Amino acid sequence: MQGTRWPDRGGTLWPRDREVVREDGTTIRYAVAGPPDAPPLVCCAGFLCPDNFWRDIAPALARDHRVILPSYRGVGASSEAGGGALPTNAQDYALEHLIDDVAAVLDAEQVTDATVIGHSMGVQVALGLWRAHPQRTGSLALLAGPYRAPLATFYGSRLGEVVFPVVSSVVPALPRAWTRPLMHAMELQIAMPVAHAIRALGPATPDEGMLAYRHHLGRVDPRTAIWTARGMQRFDAGPWLHEIDVPVLMLVGDRDAWCPVRVGHDLVAQVPDAELGVVPGASHALPIEFPDLVLDRVRALERRARRTRDEDRTATRTEVRAHVPGRRAQ
Numbered sequence: 284m285q286g287t288r289w290p291d292r293g294g295t296l297w298p299r300d301r302e303v304v305r306e307d308g309t310t311i312r313y314a315v316a317g318p319p320d321a322p323p324l325v326c327c328a329g330f331l332c333p334d335n336f337w338r339d340i341a342p343a344l345a346r347d348h349r350v351i352l353p354s355y356r357g358v359g360a361s362s363e364a365g366g367g368a369l370p371t372n373a374q375d376y377a378l379e380h381l382i383d384d385v386a387a388v389l390d391a392e393q394v395t396d397a398t399v400i401g402h403s404m405g406v407q408v409a410l411g412l413w414r415a416h417p418q419r420t421g422s423l424a425l426l427a428g429p430y431r432a433p434l435a436t437f438y439g440s441r442l443g444e445v446v447f448p449v450v451s452s453v454v455p456a457l458p459r460a461w462t463r464p465l466m467h468a469m470e471l472q473i474a475m476p477v478a479h480a481i482r483a484l485g486p487a488t489p490d491e492g493m494l495a496y497r498h499h500l501g502r503v504d505p506r507t508a509i510w511t512a513r514g515m516q517r518f519d520a521g522p523w524l525h526e527i528d529v530p531v532l533m534l535v536g537d538r539d540a541w542c543p544v545r546v547g548h549d550l551v552a553q554v555p556d557a558e559l560g561v562v563p564g565a566s567h568a569l570p571i572e573f574p575d576l577v578l579d580r581v582r583a584l585e586r587r588a589r590r591t592r593d594e595d596r597t598a599t600r601t602e603v604r605a606h607v608p609g610r611r612a613q
Contacts, residue, residue, distance in 0.1 A: 289368040291360045294333025294499035296341055297352065299360035303387045307375070308366035311384045313353035315392065317345035322585070323394040324348040327385060327412070329403025329428065330511065331503050333359050335495040336402050339574035344581070348398075353388045355381050357507035359499070369504060373455070376510035378404075378518040382411035389419045396421030396592075398585055402570055403428045403542070404511075410520045413527060422588035423531045424581045427542050427569045430550050431519040438482075438540050447516060454509045462505035469497045482540040485566025492571040524553035530591055531557040532584040534577065536565025556591070558584075 291299075299312035324344055326337050334341070334352060341350050354361040357370060361384075364375030385408060389397065395418050401409030406428025413420040429436065434443035454462055468474065474497060478484045484493070531554050535547040544561055551557040560580055565572050 288366070289362045290502060292333070292358065292499050292502040294335060294495040295352075295354070295359055296334035296337055299354060301391075303384075303391045304366070305384065305387055307364065308362075309356050309364050309375075309380075309384065310362040310366055311353055311356065311388060312360035313351060313388050315349060315351050316341070317349045318347070319349060321347055321349045323351065323389075323392070323397040325351040325353070325385065325389065325394070325397050325399050327353075327399060327401040327405030327408040328355070328358075329405050330515065331358055331500055331508055332403065332405075333495050333499040335492055335499075336568070336570045338492065338495075338571060340400075340570055340577055340581075343574075343578055349392075349394075351388060351392060351394070351397075353385050355511075356384060357504060357511065363504065363507065370506045370510060373506075373510040373513060376507065376514050378407055378411060378514040379415070381511075381514070382408055382415055385412055386416040386419060389416070395419060398422050398424065398581065398588070400424040400426065400581065401428055402426040403567065404433075404515050406430065407515060407518045407520065410524075410527075411518065413529065414520070414523060417528075420529055421592075422529050422584050423527070424577075424584055425531065425533045425550070426577065427535055427539055427565070427567050429542055429546055430524065431521050432516045433541065434516055436543055436546050439543055444516075447512070451509050451513050455506045457505075459505065466503060466505055466508065467501040469500045482538070482566070484568050485536065485538040485564065485572065487564050487572040488566060488568040489571060492568070521553070524550060525555065527554045527556075529556070530584060530588045532560070532580055533557060534560045534562060534565075534569060534580060536562045536567070536569045536572070538564060538566045539569070541567045556587075558587075 297314035302312045357363045363370045399409045406425040437443040533547045535544050547559045551559040
């Protein structure tokens with residue numbers, strides 16, 4: 284994988300030493316860690332996120348899981364849509380493409396019935412993965428993320444829905460020489476105090492846990508950022524949440540201004556087999572604030588998923604026996 288035509292934006296926990304090439308030429312880089320015959324688990328990152336939010340969770344899970352960490356198009360070590368170094372078309376960053384990118388990785392690794400963990404935007408990706416590729420999904424662990432347009436509940440207001448269409452039209456039209464400095468601003472020392480002041484992060488967020496994110500964000504193309512955000516805003520799992528047939532865990536922080544607690548309540552009220560956990564003191568950075576709690580709840584989800592599969596197999600065997608010709612149902 285030498286001599287690629289796009290930059291490696293960094294921020295990875297493990298080297299992205301595997302890749303799949305999509306039909307449109309997009310190269311998706313990913314890493315796999317853990318025993319090859321262990322239960323599969325895939326981490327779906329948030330908006331423009333590298334691996335920083337998985338820094339505590341993924342290594343712990345890799346002891347007894349086959350952990351798969353893909354980089355979305357335009358993020359980390361992956362190419363932009365189409366295989367180039369620059370984004371050219373907003374439609375190529377629709378969330379459905381990101382979902383299919385993850386599915387292509389799972390296809391390449393021959394994964395079925397994976398535990399899918401999504402954080403922030405990754406919640407939408409995880410839900411979409413179940414919808415479009417149900418055979419790849421065994422359970423869903425959803426962390427601090429929306430199931431529909433995030434700006435509908437952003438800071439408990441719909442103001443973002445009014446402002447964003449203007450921003451998403453103006454930014455791509457501006458020269459990169461103007462917009463790139465805005466991305467690099469996240470690397471300034473003042474970025475963390477500002478993030479805390481606007482409640483993007485909480486008191487429990489470790490500053491060092493955000494360093495890789497800030498470094499990475501400064502290397503993401505501004506149009507990739509805006510077009511990916513536009514894809515998030517157009518995604519809505521609400522109409523089919525009631526159809527989800529795998530166990531679901533939803534964790535939200537009571538200090539999360541970006542994904543308020545009521546989003547979690549709304550989701551679990553509609554999903555047949557869902558549990559909600561509200562984490563006191565947690566913000567949108569929940570995975571690096573309370574990793575041990577997340578690990579415990581993910582492992583409990585997997586135990587619940589195994590029981591569900593066992594019960595389904597038992598029910599199927601009972602049904603088959605009941606329909607054997609000449610045999611009475613017991």
